Amino acid sequence: MPLTKAYMQLSDAALCWLETILLERYGYPFVLKWDGDRIRMTLSGASGEICFDTLQSVFSKPNSDFSCGFWDGTAENWQMASEEFLPTPAVTEPPVPLIRKIDAGYVVHYDILGLTYWMLSRQEEVGRTDLDKHGRFPAIASNAYRNGYLGRPIVDEWLNLLGQVIQRQWPALELKRHRFSMKVSHYVDVPSRYGFDGTYRLLRGMAGDLLKRRDWRNMYFRVTSRVNTRSRLYPADPVNSFNWIMDISEQHELTSAFYFISGRTNPRMDATYEIEYPSIRRLMRDVHARGHEIGLHPSYNTYRNPVKIVAEADRLRRVCGEEGILQHEWGGRMHYLRWKHPVTLRGWEAAGMTYDSTLGYADRPGFRCGTCFEYPAFDPVECKALKLRIRPLVAMECSIIGEHYMNSSLGQGARQEFLRLKAACRAVDGCFTLLWHNSQLCSAEKRKLYLDVLSQ
Ligand SMILES: [Zn+2]
Known part of the structure; x- marks a missing residue:
């Protein structure tokens, strides 16, 4: 194999990590192997293969400048998760048929594995300089937004299709079934107004x-x-919506995750509280006692500084330990969704956190990683799989109703946008991850919108 070919950059470590993704998705240890310029997918003890013969070099580059076509899977007798045609990033005109039966099994003329790698590893974002004023890679610069597929979990849609190919090739396999779920989380940026x-x-x-x-x-x-506001948060404070949030989550059989800011790296952008304050300790005890989750919200300037993420994680775990709060899992999300890839990722890994849930865009809701399934993280620069898991964020309330972003009113438009995203997650049996600030539930109108999004 000539090393000059860009597809060689999908390293053995990347293939091994993709095998883990397939294992989590289908419940079987499929094996991926290079064979010349194609990748063969096989299963030990089962005959035949699925072969990917049209690999795309763009999926190993930090680049958003390529076109995208669409494929009508129903015309080839496949069941599609969405009524709309399936986007084919990197291929303007997909070949017909896209999937062919051959003697050895099936051959797929689209690079499903490359697309999965590129979206999940966030290869697209490495070293980018087209950032917004908070240093974030914005949705509007992404290939997904530019080609109109940010609102669809396209990796999940493609893996759904691959599941059907697997089923036709190996009909005896009982592929793992997934169930739609929802996760709600809340930044504790402003637990008290004054x-x-x-x-x-x-x-x-x-x-x-x-x-x-x-x-x-x-x-x-x-x-x-x-x-x-001394030993506890002031009950009459409208931003003190914590009990209401927990009541609503319990009614919907959901666990709410509350992410606390445990440091200060920019006094203007970070919280005014310290997690050691008696009222914050009490809030954390209440959250824990009611079976909800406490997580980390690293402060404004930590995103470029793994050492500071580690320090803030340690501080949160120390204070929780002092309060007798023990959790099996520790996760969270970056303040302002600030993320420098893969430096921030390494900070979370070094902090020994179970999961990070930052990867959604601030300027648009949708599927930054192309998936609504949690997955093991991969560092695309060091080319290695991490212990940390990525739990993609699908919608943040202010991306939809905030004046800086889409600025939908609180009426039907916003409601439909939330519910459309939720339906897209449901269509692939994935997880709808929603972020709603405690301070954005002050009015009856906002509470109603939140309730509608949870219950419908
Ligand atoms: Zn925040």
Whole structure:
């Protein structure tokens, strides 16, 4: 095999990691092997193979500039997860037929494995410089957004199809079945509107209420909130929606994950609380006692600094330990979804965290990794599989209703967008991962929207 060919960059380590992805998806240890310029997929003890003979070099590069076509699978008698044609990134006009029966088994003329590698490893994002003002790789720069498939879990749709090919080749196999699920999580960015304000901030706010806004009630609220946020969060504070969130999750048989900021690397962007505060410790005890989850929300400037992610994770686990909070799993998500690939990933791995759930875009909801299934992380620069698991984020409430992003109103448009994404996850029996800030549940309208998204 000539080494100059770009497809060689899908290393043995990458193939081995892809075998794990297939094992988790189908429940069988399929073997992937190079054979010249194709990859053969076989199963020990079973005859025949599925061969991928049209591999794409772009899937081993940090690049979004390539075209995408669409394939009508139903015309070739395959069942498709979506009524719309299946996107074929890197191939403008997919060959017909795309999948052919041969003596040895089946041959697939589309690089499903390459696409899976490229999307899941986030190879696309390595070393990118077209970032937004928070240093994030934005949805609008991605191949998925530019080609109109960000709203679809295309890796899952392709793996669904591959599952059908497997089933035709080896009909006796009972492939693993997955069930649709939903995971809700909440950043604890602002657990109290004014309760943790320092004296200067408090006085400045009061002066503003009095002189600029002429809002006596708010000035009074500032003071009572501050006085009443000591051993616990002030019950009358509208951002203190934690009990309501847990009530609703329990009614829907869901576990809520609350991610706490455990450090300060930018005083302007990070939280005003410390996790050692009695009221925060009490909140964490309440969350744990009710069977919900506590997780990490690394502060604003940690995304380039694995050492700081480790320190903040250690601090959270130490405080939880002091409160008698033991968890089997520790996960979380980056503050502002800041992510430098793969440096941030390495920070989570070094911190010994079970999962990270940052990988969704802030500027658009959808499927940044092309999947709504959790999977083991892969470092595309060091070319190695990690222990850390990636739990992709599908929708953050402010990506849909926030004024900086899509700015849908709280009405039908937003509701439909959330439910469309949820339905896309359901169609592939995946997991709809939703992020909703505790501070974004202050109005009856927002609470109703949240309830609708959970219950429908
Ligand atoms: Zn945050």
